[in-house]
Amino acid sequence: MKLIELLIEYGNYSLNRPFSYVYKGNKPVDIGYRVLVNFNNKEIVGYVTSIRETNKNVEELEEELGFNISEIIDVIDSSPLLSEDLMTLADEVSEYYLASKISVLQAMLPPSLSPRRSSLKAPKIAYDQYVELAKYDEDDLTYKQIELLRLIKDNEPVKKREIKQVTILNKLLEKGLVKIKKVEKRRLVIEDYETPKKLNLTEDQNRVINEFKNSDDEVYLLEGVTGSGKSEVYLSLSEEYLNKGKSVLVLVPEISLTPMMMRNYISRFGDKVAIIHSELTPAEKYDEYRKIANGECTIVVGARSAIFAPLSNIGLIILDEEHVESYKQDTPPFYHAREVALMRGKMHNAKVLLGSATPSLESRARAGKGVYHLLRLENRINNQPLPKTTIINLSDYRNIDKESYILSIKLRELIQKALDNFNQVILLINRRGFSSSVTCRSCGYIFKCPTCQIPLTYHRSDMMLKCHHCNYVEPSVENCPNCGSKYLMRSGFGTERIEEEINKMFPEARTLRLDSDSAKIRAKIPQIVESFRRKEADILIGTQMIAKGHDFPDVTLVGVIMADIGLSLPSYRSSERVFQLITQAVGRCGRGDKKGEAIIQTYSPSHYAITMAARQDYELFYRREMESRKAQGYPPYTYLASITISGKVEETVIDNTYRIIDKLNEELGDDAVILGPTTPFVPYENSNHLRMILIKYKNVDIVRNALKKLINASSGKASISISVNIDPYNF
Ligand SMILES: [Zn+2]
Ligand SMILES: [Zn+2]
Structure with missing residues (x-):
């Protein structure tokens, strides 16, 4: 009999302590297996953390341990889910984040494998069935059967569902002349991308690559202005490590927003690449996970949770756009992929490369102290100049166009000019929906979310009031529910309202909108991005999503509609966020052969986050912001x-x-x-x-x-x- 300790999650009992059970059956079971147990009269899934053989019976064990022990109902897996090094990583993450180990395991494993009850209904391996010849023998066969047998012999293996004569096939199977072979199927369909022209590395890129290769340091921070060609550095280094027989882990903030990185990797490394991100179906995730675990894929490109991909023999871990906040999970165990990358890098003796145009203050400070090795790309590819940038003061009414709530005269002029020259425009407004709140003018009633108590946002496209925190939705109404008045005021604005204004002012222009409303439909975001790249639209209006890593060669103008949204949020990081957002947005233009220009509209034209972002001067911003963090006692000083x-x-x-x-x-x-x-x-x-x-x-x-x-x-x-x-x- 085996005495087994296991972790479970059960309401408040998601404790960091194991529970004891015994197993009398004869299925193989070991650390890392999932088992089905009874807990408080409920069947739940447990995760085995320790196991030992015992000669004692249950009564003797209960006597020894001092509590009741029940029996495991069943063993679920036929092999352990996590390798030893991932188990060790789970311990480290759990220790660092003071999180229960079960919550870490749940973050690590794809939902279909996680130690939850629901995972039992989850996808299993999908197979394609092939028909193969077992032995060739035409004796006693009908002509029809001989015909099919020959067909199979000449074409084997044949996909079973492609054979139409099912009854005849069954006869051949019965006679043992053919057999079925099951082959694991990959459900994620990876499109074949055309291989992009392999670019010659610039002198700058070569210098950085050599510095990386010739150093023994473990962690590197690559600080490169927007458009300086960081991706090419990632690709070259990845190739190096693959050639050395090592595997490579590449993290990107959100794959649907940065399809370029995934494409570059697939077109260069083909089937070796596995993809992990939140848009995959559970079945696809399951397949990718297994392909990595059994060593078929040696490069993983993925979002946050890919840091737990079951790769072995890792030589290089890359975190692109390391400053992006989506690397931090905002539910337990609240891990940050960068911290976990450092832990994993150490375990594998792998180098870790963090890259960004606007590194997080924490990382830049560590590089400043020599904890990370700082690498810099200071020039844009082909020495394209940085965009010319103008800051417009929104509080001076003379700057605002008379026909608009929010567009400045200057921005309107430049949009018109870009359209006249058949160039493209990106407009950034860091808030989605139409208006940011709806208030009754008679009694002051504010429409609020019943659960979160924050104001609801009006969305014109579907006439709904939505909570941007919990996704609560209610239909918008004509009258105030409090006093019945019909004078409801919609104040503030978001992407929808800007789109409406633009459509009114530039009726000939074709517009697209990209915000998290577009993300509600699977694959919608890449479609919008692609469509804009193919120049099927002139103006792209969106939230911070449009500021991330895209490369649109025909964009000559970027307009930041209101840079202040975010500055007023009560966070010690608000200046850093605004600086990053504007820098990244401004960096979207002037990436092709055409010169770029950027307009930043703001109520705080002299705020250092805005003036330094306009100059794309990260280093100066870094020094200024460090002073303020020091004075207020915030990270990286505490x-x-x-x-x-x-x-x-x-x-x-x-x-x-x-x-x-x-x-x-x-x-x-x-x-x-x-x-x-x-x-x-x-x-x-x-x-x-x-x-x-x-x-x-x-x-x-x-x-x-x-x-x-x-x-x-x-x-x-x-x-x-x-x-x-x-x-x-x-x-
Ligand atoms: Zn009212
Ligand atoms: Zn809510």
Whole structure:
């Protein structure tokens, strides 16, 4: 009999401790297998973490351990799901993020393999069935049967579903003359892309590549202005490592937004490339995962979760656009792909290459201290000049076009000029929908989300009011639900409203809109991007999605409609976000042979994030922003952790929050600054009240221990639950 310890997830019991079961059956089972068990009268899936043979019977074991033990119902897998090194990685991630190991495993595995009950209904391997000859013997066969047997002999293997004479085939199978071979099928259809012209590397690129190859350092930060050809550096280095028999892991922020990277890799390395990202169906994900695990694919290109891809023998890990916030998962275990990349790199003795035009302050600071090796690409390819940039002050009414709410005279002129010259325009407005809120002019009623309590956004395209946080939707109405007045005011604007204005002002122009509403339909985003690249539209209007990594050679004008959205958000990162967004957006133009120009409209024309983004001067911004972080005691000068306390009863939540603050103050004293309680921007989640605490600290060990104690003390409590986010972003 085997005594087995396993991890489970069950409501509040997603604890970081194993539960004991016994197994008397004879299926093979080991660490890393999933098993079906009974827990609190429910069948759930457990994940085996330890196993030992025992000669004792159940009663003796219960006596020894001091609690009741039940039997495992069944073993689910026929091989372990995670390799040993991924198990070790799971331990490290769980330790660093103070997260339960089961939550880490769930983040690591594709949904169809994760230790959840629902995974049992998930996709299995798909097969193509082929018919092959078993032995050739025409004796006792009818003419029809001989005909088919010969056909198979001449064409084997033949796909079973291509054979129309099913009854005859069955006869041949019965007689043992042919047999069926099952071949694993890859459900993700990867288009054949034309092989792009292999570009000659520039002197700059060669210098960077050689510096990388000739150094023994582990982690590199490649800082390259927009349009400097970072992708070519990635491709060349990847090729090097593949030739050495190593595998390569390439992370991109979001594949649907940056199809170029995936394409470049597929066209250069073909079938060796596996793709992992959120747009894949569970079945496709499952196939890709297996292809990586069994070694058929040695390059993985994917978004955040691809950092856990079951690659072995990794030589190089690349994180493109390392500053992008989607690398941080905003649900437990709150991991950041960059941190995990560093852990994985160490385990495999692999080099890690982080790249960006606007590196995160944390990474740039580490490079400044020599923790990372700094590489720089300072010139654009072919020495294209950076776009000429003008900042327009929106608070001066004389700058605004009389027929518009928001377009400046200058921007309107330049759009017209671009259209006249058959060039393309990108307009960025960092908010989707039509208006940002709807208010009653008579009584002041504001339409709010019933769960999140934040204002609803009006979407004209489907006449709906939507919550941009939880996706709550209600139909928009004519009258105020409070006083019945029909004077409802829609204030603020988003992508839809800009599109409407543009269509009015430039009726001849063809427009496209790209925002997360477009993302609701699978494959819609790449379609829009492709269509714009093929010049099927003149103006692309969108949110920050349009600022990411695209290469549109005919874009000569980028307009940032309102650069301030974001600056006013209460976060120590807001300046950094605005700087990154504008720099990336401005970098979209002037990438072909044509010169580019950018207009930045703003209410804060002298804010350093905006003026330095206009000059594309990352280094200057970095120094200025570091000063302000230092003065305010924010990362990279300190570490942050946030604690969210949630519960059904608001009073209980508040009481507990204060209790936790007192406790932490007592325990940490001068080792940390504790801020709060604060009510988060979205104060409710799943009808739970939320409060937050922020901890700023320098001494990692002391704070970590205090947080561990706190987590242990509060686990299993029914009235509140707490979650800890290490290195949180939304503050
Ligand atoms: Zn009203
Ligand atoms: Zn909501």
